[in-house]
Amino acid sequence: MSVVPPLTQALVLAGKDLRLERRTGEAFLVVAPFGAVALFMVPLAVGADTPLLATLGPALFWVVVLLFGVLVTVRGSATDGPAQRAVLSLVGVTPRVRLAGRAFGNTVLLLGFQAVIAPVALVLYAPEPAGWVWLLPMVPLVAVGLGTLGALADLVSEGLAGRAVLGPLLVAPITVPLLLGATGVLDAARYGRPAWPWLVLVVTVDLAAALLAAWCARHLEDQS
Numbered sequence: 001m002s003v004v005p006p007l008t009q010a011l012v013l014a015g016k017d018l019r020l021e022r023r024t025g026e027a028f029l030v031v032a033p034f035g036a037v038a039l040f041m042v043p044l045a046v047g048a049d050t051p052l053l054a055t056l057g058p059a060l061f062w063v064v065v066l067l068f069g070v071l072v073t074v075r076g077s078a079t080d081g082p083a084q085r086a087v088l089s090l091v092g093v094t095p096r097v098r099l100a101g102r103a104f105g106n107t108v109l110l111l112g113f114q115a116v117i118a119p120v121a122l123v124l125y126a127p128e129p130a131g132w133v134w135l136l137p138m139v140p141l142v143a144v145g146l147g148t149l150g151a152l153a154d155l156v157s158e159g160l161a162g163r164a165v166l167g168p169l170l171v172a173p174i175t176v177p178l179l180l181g182a183t184g185v186l187d188a189a190r191y192g193r194p195a196w197p198w199l200v201l202v203v204t205v206d207l208a209a210a211l212l213a214a215w216c217a218r219h220l221e222d223q224s
Helices: 006-024 026-046 050-073 082-090 095-125 132-156 163-174 176-190 196-223
Strands: none
Touching (some): 026 095, 050 132, 050 163, 163 176, 176 196
16 A cells, blocks of 8 residues: 655645635635725725825735734634544544645635735725835745644644634734734835845744744644
8 A cells, every 4th residue: 555645645635625615615705805894994994095095005904914814724623623633643644744734725725815805905005016026925925924823723722622712812923023024025125125134034934833833743743
C-alpha cells in the first residue's frame, strides 16, 4: 500500500474545506456582505469628506479584512467534530497535516474575501494610488499570516466549550502586527519613506506563525 505524502494530504484537506465553502457559502454569502456593509457605514458616519475618506480608506479596508477574516478562518470549528477528527486519525492524518490543510484552505478563502470587498473600498473611498504596487506582495502575505493563525487557533481550541467564540478572541489580538504592516507600507510609500521594513514585519509574522503552528502541532502529536 502506497503512503500518501503529507503535502498531498494537506492539499486534499484544503480542497475539502473549499468544497464545503462552495456548498454553504458561509464566507462569501454571509461574512463578505457584512464586511462590505462595515465599509459602507464609515462614509455615512464621516460624511462627504472626500480627502478624509481617501486617507482612511486603506486602513479601514485592512481592519475589515482582519476582523471579518477571523470569522472566515475559524469557520471549521463548527464543522469538525470529534467523529471527523477520529476518522482522520485512523487514516493516518496527523494534527500537523490537518493544520497545514486548514491553513491552505484559509489562505485561498481570504484571498477571495479580499477580492470581493476590495472593489467596495475602491468605490467608496477612492484612495490615492501611491504605494499600490506594495499591495501585490502584501495581499497574499496577510492572507497567509491570518490563515495560519486561524488554523492554529482552531487546533489549539479543539475540545473546548465555546471554541467558535474562543477562536476569534485568540486570533484578533495577535493580528495587530499584520495590521500595522499592511497599513504602514502604504503610508510609507505615500510620504516617500522606505516601505520594505513593513513588508519585512509581515513576512516575519508569517514565519513566526508557521513555526508556532508547527511546534504546537508537534506537541499535540506527542500527546496523542
